[in-house]
Amino acid sequence: MVILGNPPYFRDSLNNNEWIQNLVRDYKFVDSEPLNERNTKGLQDDYVKFIRFGQWRIDQTGTGVLAFITNHAYLDNATFTGMRKNLMNSFDEVYIINLHGNSRKHEKSPSGGNDENVFEIEQGVAITFFVKNSNKKDGGPFIYYCDLWGKKKEKLNFLETKNINLIKWSKISPMKPYYLFVPHNNSHFDEYQSGWKITKIFKVHSNGIVTARDHFTIHWSHDEVWKTVQDFISLDTETARKKYNLREDVRDWKVSLAQKDLLKSGVDQSFIKPILYRPFDVRYTYYTGNSKGFICMPRNTVMSNLLNDDNLALITSRLTKAETFMHAFVSNTISDAAFLSSKSSNNAFVFPLYLLDNNTTLFKDDIRQHNFNGEFVKYIENKLGLKLTNSKERNKPDKTFTPEDILGYIYSILYSESYRKRYCDYLRIDFPNIPITRKSELFQNLSKFGLQLISLHLHNRGTKIKSNFPVEGTNKVTKVKFEINKKHESKIYINEKQYFENIDFDVWDYKIGGYKVCEKWIKYRKNRVLTYNDLVYFQQIVSVIYETIQIQKNIDQEIKNSGGWPLE
Incomplete structure (x- = not known):
């Protein structure tokens, strides 16, 4: 039995009959346990259903080959963990040729050159041979893998001239909990797994806000939002669509529903809120908290805790495909889903430090309601020999620590370069795991560094300006570039004449998430005239990055002085 083909790749599948749905349901379990994924829509993709059908058919026969070229997302995405394990249960041998070419992930070949798709599509693809033998071999299943990078012509030539015996395969051993179908480093896996996953540390979290119409809903100033809102509700639906270039309606965002949401709110300036749009880039929007309204997905359960500046939240990503993990920041405002990356798979997730009481206040009987899981609090208390105090008093008692101390420790770990390097393979595929030290002194010192970073990143701490903007002119951003002359200046x-000077390359190149912070901040302001406050603010960002780099070095030195990795 051979099942051969190139099935369609389509997430909004129309093949929803009960028979195939029941078969695909098997992919929602891993080793008999529920997959524990909030969004399993990827498992409804047509190519997944075709694979499941082929697997079922060959299982019925008892032997055969399933040979498909498909979307390559299932090779390493956490949503497909159950699918990978289920396929391992059915087949004795699996041969994977990852053809890459994923323009959505901006994939580059290891040499740094362009990586092209074999088809004229954005989604990367893979050829996979699933083999079921009549006689099983001990030690299986056997998984073999090959990367194919480069130009389309080179890939097609490889596929035309090679056979399965001429390919240099890498043998991989998919392991719990993800059963990855790509090569990965397992050398520090056990120690990484002993840490606490961010989603187990915090009780409540969500994606950042999705507006569906950024250019219309997010503005540079409070006044621009107010002017847009007032004008928008005064227009009929089609005039508003045309004037604000709002395109055709989609399922979760419609011009008419946006107008109704604004009118229902009473059109009050109190709904205008700052939003952290990109690193160090705060803008403004009109926030009612209603889904499918002015903002498509406001994530109100989480964001309602951040509408006033007396709270803060950790922001990180679940996946960092095609990006090295640099995906951590803090905010005291609502935040955008694309805050850390332009790639939809690398969306920002928001974890508030405190939760509102009945959506009105952070305090109840003088006690703040933190967002940490009780099990985690008990674990860290027992490990450190300290007690968590949740009082809002400034002077905490001896032998105690605060929710802010925990957040500072977590933030310090996420900004450790040695942590990012040691666990890079695991940080690409799921939420970060945080190792918890038993040494209270190390905990407190790392927490101190983390709180320094938090204060810097919230601009709550003054910084000394290190750069200059020496040339007078229009201040209009027209052409952004970084230069180092022969004198190393x-x-x-x-623009052609005006520049900031005395900025090291390390600062210019510094990334938060998938963005080069300095470059992104300026390029977003192309064709705008920078005000005096804009110029000073950018110089402050430069100084913050200088200090961030130094604190990161201090964090790693502290870890090294305490015995290094793994943390004890």
């Missing part, structure tokens, strides 16, 4: 140009 560095400049960031905003």
